[in-house]
Amino acid sequence: MTRSAEDQRIRQLRPAKMPRDAWRPIGVHWEDERNSEGELVPCLTIFLTGRECPFTCVFCDLWQYTLDAPTPPGALPAQIERALEEFGEPSDGTTVKLYNASNFFDDKAVPRADWPAIADLLTPFSRVVVESHPLLVGDSCVEFAKQLEGRLEVAMGLETVHPVALPRLNKKLTLESFDRAASILQAARIGIRSFVLVGAPFVPQAEAVDWAAQSVDYAQRRGSKVVSLIPVRGGNGEMQRLAALEVFFPPTAMQLERALDEALRLDQGIVLADLWDAEGLAGCSECRIARIERMDRLNRSGGGQPPITCQVCEEVDQPHDR
Numbered sequence: 001m002t003r004s005a006e007d008q009r010i011r012q013l014r015p016a017k018m019p020r021d022a023w024r025p026i027g028v029h030w031e032d033e034r035n036s037e038g039e040l041v042p043c044l045t046i047f048l049t050g051r052e053c054p055f056t057c058v059f060c061d062l063w064q065y066t067l068d069a070p071t072p073p074g075a076l077p078a079q080i081e082r083a084l085e086e087f088g089e090p091s092d093g094t095t096v097k098l099y100n101a102s103n104f105f106d107d108k109a110v111p112r113a114d115w116p117a118i119a120d121l122l123t124p125f126s127r128v129v130v131e132s133h134p135l136l137v138g139d140s141c142v143e144f145a146k147q148l149e150g151r152l153e154v155a156m157g158l159e160t161v162h163p164v165a166l167p168r169l170n171k172k173l174t175l176e177s178f179d180r181a182a183s184i185l186q187a188a189r190i191g192i193r194s195f196v197l198v199g200a201p202f203v204p205q206a207e208a209v210d211w212a213a214q215s216v217d218y219a220q221r222r223g224s225k226v227v228s229l230i231p232v233r234g235g236n237g238e239m240q241r242l243a244a245l246e247v248f249f250p251p252t253a254m255q256l257e258r259a260l261d262e263a264l265r266l267d268q269g270i271v272l273a274d275l276w277d278a279e280g281l282a283g284c285s286e287c288r289i290a291r292i293e294r295m296d297r298l299n300r301s302g303g304g305q306p307p308i309t310c311q312v313c314e315e316v317d318q319p320h321d322r
């Protein structure tokens with residue numbers, strides 16, 4: 001992919017990247033997570049080290065975990081093997097997520113020659129989640145799904161359906177291309193998971209929750225059985241610039257919580273708040289942690305968690321139940 005002037009400008013603002021070892025995963029994370037059927041099952045996430053994503057979204061901070069060069073053949077099976085040794089034998093129904101901070105169906109990020117070895121290592125898992133930009137969804141997804149013992153689920157960033165913000169994210173994504181990818185996956189009976197941003201740049205701050213809920217609705221209507229709400233993080237250079245221009249406002253814990261409540265109220269599928277690094281979310285010092293804990297309970301239960309009341313901020317921003 002040739003880099004546009006906008007890509008180059010965004011990349012120049014990035015801080016230096018840490019050197020990475022192509023033969024070691026970035027990390028391994030274990031948690032219980034509701035799957036697309038709503039069952040709370042063990043879920044292993046392996047953060048793989050691989051070639052950087054060629055897209056250059058304004059909000060992306062994943063590039064810092066990647067390699068500049070193509071992923072060497074054999075490196076990913078070696079990383080997965082290492083991660084599985086650490087995790088031990090998975091129990092029945094376990095999900096594995098292979099997150100490579102890029103696109104699984106980019107041959108330079110995941111060499112196709114490694115697919116059989118990867119599929120073999122993943123035999124004990126019921127579900128395999130990989131991530132991909134919608135533009136890279138095609139026949140290769142169907143071919144990889146056939147090699148797996150468990151069910152494939154492809155996670156795609158829809159980010160936002162806000163008509164001004166989406167093109168300005170520099171993701172090279174249109175709703176039409178998301179729809180095309182979703183149709184391919186649905187026709188092949190491959191699961192769809194979507195990422196939706198809370199606090200996307202160029203979305204007015206007061207509308208952040210509403211646009212996140214609308215985006216969840218959009219993804220679900222196109223077959224996404226699981227939607228993950230991602231609070232946008234700053235710190236990649238471009239986001240500081242956008243914050244200074246007052247077109248990016250770091251989302252608060254309350255906004256993420258409200259987006260989760262609104263999305264769950266749609267009652268159209270599994271919605272999860274991404275609580276990775278949630279302690280860093282902005283918000284009221286009195287109730288921020290209680291809201292994060294409530295979201296964690298909602299992630300596990302899907303509902304039935306009484307709202308948090310806060311004497312400090314409730315007059316300004318009350319958890320609502322319209």
Ligand code: SF4
Pocket residue numbers: 053054055056057059060061062063101102133157171
């Ligand atoms: S597609 Fe994903 S990994 Fe690639 S630049 Fe955008 S957010 Fe980052």
Ligand SMILES: [Zn+2]
Pocket residue numbers: 284285286287288310311312313314
């Ligand atoms: Zn408060």
